[in-house]
Structures are given as structure tokens and as C-alpha cells.
Amino acid sequence: MPRPRVLVIGAGFAGVECLHRLERMLKPEEAELVVVSPHDYQLYLPLLPHVAAGVVTPQSVAVSLRRRLRRTRYVPGFALGVDTRRRQVTVRTVEGAEWEIGYDHLVLAAGSTTRLFDIPGVTEHALGMKTLAQAAYLRDHVIGQLNAAAVTNDPEERAERLCFVVVGGGYAGTETAASLELLTREAIRRFPHVDPALLSWHLVDIAPRLLPEIGERLGAAAMAVLRGRGLEFSLNTSVTRVTPRTVELTDGRTLRTRTLVWTAGVAASPLVHTVDTDLVRGRLATTAELTVPGADDVFAVGDAAAVPDLAKADGSITPPTAQHSQRQGKAVAFNVAARLRGTAMRPYFHRDLGLVVDLGGGYAVSRPLGVELSGLPGQAVARGYHLMALPTVTARTRVLVNWALNATTGSDFVSTGFQHGRPATLPDFEHTDVYRPA
Known part of the structure; x- marks a missing residue:
């Protein structure tokens, strides 16, 4: 008899953690493990701002799948659609060929993309921070703006x-x-012909305060620190239109800029719309055991799943955070193994441990287990959390060395020309146009 196939879509926190656990829980003869992902690495997303700033190298936050997963077969490509009746997933390879792969048990951990809203010009002109390529491109772009500003006479x-x-x-x-x-x-400071007073950074958000996830006091503390550095804030404000040289705001102002970074939330991967089942807030509805109702032997986890938050009594769903994704990966591995062996599954339960926000320059705000910290203690907790959350000793060592080098030697300001001359829009980087309707 052929081994049952466990197919995992996505190599993020949830998908890789699921497979890592299954490799340890299941004997090779119990199941064939397969993962579909366009990249052969797991991205540690919380450190992308450090990549964009050049504090850590891109390789430091890209953990090789082959280093972490020893028995799993890796299929490079995009999962375009799911047919739950035929138990088939359509995959497009990175070269453009399409084929179908069957499954006995399917784990949808397809993650999320940048939420764009219906604002004219955002899709064409905004830059994102959701992928490793976007972070590397953004660094090049920002340094390129400084270079261009230094030579123009206008x-x-x-x-x-x-x-x-x-x-x-x-x-x-x-x-x-x-x-x-x-x-x-x-x-x-390396551009003697550019007046530093001309440099300006603006942060725009529709919410009434900064960092609502971390609490009012810490959000206010972070805002005060960033204002002291010169950042300008426009809260209770949104964007109405974007052009190559302007950003128009709902308060009537127009900011003249060549750089708009769009981080206004995430949306579940478009793959969820190809699954014939219910959605909750654009995410796949699941049971507490992480199964998808109406789809036999299909599980959903991470940013693509609307998982009941049993730690709260208000009927809410878990937020799309790395913390929940990683722990849902562990939970779904147990339930997949239970389904294979005919034993009882367990509901997912996790109480949020808090958030950490590293603002650089020796300052962070953190709230581990409800304890509010700021400044150097907050940064120690933030960076300690990231080191512990990185999945391999190699990744931890690389990041730690990068932090140490940056602290002692400072940054270099080199534009590598990455993606120069190629389209660099959000859909180009996040490939949101390859999916098919249900």
C-alpha cells in the first residue's frame, strides 16, 4: 500500500513548524511529507526591517528548508488552486509549467499578502515589506534616493x-x-552637499494612536522617542491617492515624495478563495482543531486561517502573528498525526505572550507576559525573543554576529542595483496575480 501523503502549502512559520514536528512524530513508513513553496527557505519575517536597514544580511533571516527538514520533499512553485473533491492542488513551477499534485491530508499554511485597499495608485507606486526581496529592494531604493538628491540641481x-x-x-x-x-x-552625513534638515520621514495611520497592539502607554512612549528623532506622525489619517511624486491624504494635505512604503495590514493569501468553503474576515474558517469544515482531511493554519481564539471568551479569532502561526504549526502536526493514527485530536489553545517592537538606536518597547518595558531593557527582551524564535542555531549565530558588527562598526551605504530596471510593484514581488478564482 502506498504511504498517505501529507501536503503542506507554504513554508512560513506554520508550515515549516508543522513539517518539523511531523518528521519527529511520524515514522517514514507512516506518511510521505511534501511542501510546496516558491522559495526554498523559511523567512523570519519580524527581522525584515533590520534587513532593509542593513543591520542584518538577507541570508541571516532566510533559513534553508533543506537544513531544517530532512525527510520532506520540497516542490518549488506556487499553489494556484485547491480542488477538495478531487484532492488535488494545482501548482505552477517557477519556470511556468503547471501540474497537479494529489494529497491524502492537506495543510493550508499559505500565509498572507499586503492589504492594498481600493486606493488609486497604491498598487502601481507603493513599496512593500512582506518578502525578503522587498526588504532588499527597499534598502537599495532609499539609498538611491539619497544618491539622486545629492546630484540634482532642482x-x-x-x-x-x-x-x-x-x-x-x-x-x-x-x-x-x-x-x-x-x-x-x-x-x-556622508553627503556633504545635502542639507540634513531636508530629510523627512512621515508615518501615516488611520488609527488614533501608534502601536495599538502593545498598549496605550508603550505606544505613547514609542511615539515620543520617534518624534525626538524627527519623525512626523499623521494619525486618524488615511491615503486617498498616490502618484509617482505625491501622496494625497484624507486631511487635505499632499506630501511630495518619491517613496511610499505600504505596511497597512495583511490579507490572507488569494489561494483561500479557491477553496470551496466559508471565509471569516477573508480567512479560511476552521474548527478549534484546525480543520476546515466541509473539506475532508483539510487543515488551515497561520495568517490564512480564522482560528477560534479559545484563550478569549468573546468569540474572536487569533490575530495573524508569527507567534500564533508557529504554535498553530505545532498543534496541527499533532492533529494530522492523530488523524493518520485514528486517535483523538486536540483543540488549539495559546495565550498571547505579548509583542516586542525594536526601534533601533538602543530603544524598544516590549510587553512580555503583560510586563511593560521600554528603552534598553525593552530592546534586550525584544532581541532575546527574536534569537529564541529563530529556528536554527546557525540563524541565531548569524543574526547575533550581524547585530554585534553593526553596533561596533556602523552601517555601509551601498546600493547594489537589485531589481534595477525591473517592475517593483507589490504584485510583482508578492505574485498576487497568479491565483485562480474558486
Whole structure:
């Protein structure tokens, strides 16, 4: 008899953690393990702002699947659609060929993409921070703006190139703005013909306060620190239109800029719309055991899944965080193994351990287990958490060495020309146009 096939879609926190656990829980003869992902690495997403700022190298946060998963067969490509009746997933390889792969048990851990909303110009002109390529490109772009500003004789163009706008006041947008502002403040000292006073960073968010996820007091503390560095904030404000040289805001102002970084939330992977089942807030509805109702032997976890949050009594679903994704990966591995062996599954339960927001420059805000920390103690907790959360000793060592080198030697300001001359829009980097409707 052939071995049952466990097919995992996605190599993020949830998918890789699931497979890592299954390799340890199941004997080779119990199941064939297969993962479909366009990249042969697991990305440690929380450190992307450090990659964009040049504090850590891209390789440090890209953990090789072949280093972590020894028995799993890796299929490079995009999962385009799921047919739960035929138990088939359509896959497009990186070269463009399409084929179908069958499954006995399917784990959908397809992750998320940047939420764009229906705002004119965002898709064409905004830059994202969701993939490793986007972080590397953003660093090149920012340094390129400084280089261009240094040589132009047009005062208006110089002001546009030295104005940077970040949309999104959550931890991703705040860390990105904080890290890149430090980078440009340090870099501009190497441009003697550019007035540092022209450099400006703006953070725009529709929420009434910064970092609502971490609490009012810590959010206010982070905002005060960033204001002291020169960041400008536009809260209770959104974007109405974007052009190659302007960002128009709902308060009537127009910011003249060549750089808009869009971090205003995430949306579940478009793959979820190919599954014939119910969605909750755009994510696949699941049971507490992480199964998808109406789809036999299909599980969903991570950002693509609306998992009941049993730690709360208000009927809410778990937020799309790395913390929940990683722990859902462990939980779904247990339940897949239970389904294979005919034993009882367990509901997913995890109480949020808190968030950490590293603002660089020796400052962070953290709330581990409800304890509020800021400044150097907050940064010690934030970086300690990241080191523990990185999945391999090799990755931890690389990141630790990168941090130490940056702290002792400072940054270099080199534009590598990555993606130069190629389309660099959000759909180009995140491949949101390859999916099929249900």
C-alpha cells in the first residue's frame, strides 16, 4: 500500500513548524511529507526591517528548508488552486509549467499578502515589506534616493527624494520607519552637499494612536522617542491617492515624495478563495482543531486561517502573528498525526505572550507576559525573543554576529542595483496575480 501523503502549502512559520514536528512524530513508513513553496527557505519575517536597514544580511533571516527538514520533499512553485473533491492542488513551477499534485491530508499554511485597499495608485507606486526581496529592494531604493538628491540641481526634486512616507502604524510599519530613519540619518552625513534638515520621514495611520497592539502607554512612549528623532506622525489619517511624486491624504494635505512604503495590514493569501468553503474576515474558517469544515482531511493554519481564539471568551479569532502561526504549526502536526493514527485530536489553545517592537538606536518597547518595558531593557527582551524564535542555531549565530558588527562598526551605504530596471510593484514581488478564482 502506498504511504498517505501529507501536503503542506507554504513554508512560513506554520508550515515549516508543522513539517518539523511531523518528521519527529511520524515514522517514514507512516506518511510521505511534501511542501510546496516558491522559495526554498523559511523567512523570519519580524527581522525584515533590520534587513532593509542593513543591520542584518538577507541570508541571516532566510533559513534553508533543506537544513531544517530532512525527510520532506520540497516542490518549488506556487499553489494556484485547491480542488477538495478531487484532492488535488494545482501548482505552477517557477519556470511556468503547471501540474497537479494529489494529497491524502492537506495543510493550508499559505500565509498572507499586503492589504492594498481600493486606493488609486497604491498598487502601481507603493513599496512593500512582506518578502525578503522587498526588504532588499527597499534598502537599495532609499539609498538611491539619497544618491539622486545629492546630484540634482532642482530644489523641488531634492526635497521629493528626501521625503519618505510609511503607511501603517502597527509594529511592521513602526519598525520599518524607525530602522530606515536611523539609516538615512547616519547615511546623510556622508553627503556633504545635502542639507540634513531636508530629510523627512512621515508615518501615516488611520488609527488614533501608534502601536495599538502593545498598549496605550508603550505606544505613547514609542511615539515620543520617534518624534525626538524627527519623525512626523499623521494619525486618524488615511491615503486617498498616490502618484509617482505625491501622496494625497484624507486631511487635505499632499506630501511630495518619491517613496511610499505600504505596511497597512495583511490579507490572507488569494489561494483561500479557491477553496470551496466559508471565509471569516477573508480567512479560511476552521474548527478549534484546525480543520476546515466541509473539506475532508483539510487543515488551515497561520495568517490564512480564522482560528477560534479559545484563550478569549468573546468569540474572536487569533490575530495573524508569527507567534500564533508557529504554535498553530505545532498543534496541527499533532492533529494530522492523530488523524493518520485514528486517535483523538486536540483543540488549539495559546495565550498571547505579548509583542516586542525594536526601534533601533538602543530603544524598544516590549510587553512580555503583560510586563511593560521600554528603552534598553525593552530592546534586550525584544532581541532575546527574536534569537529564541529563530529556528536554527546557525540563524541565531548569524543574526547575533550581524547585530554585534553593526553596533561596533556602523552601517555601509551601498546600493547594489537589485531589481534595477525591473517592475517593483507589490504584485510583482508578492505574485498576487497568479491565483485562480474558486
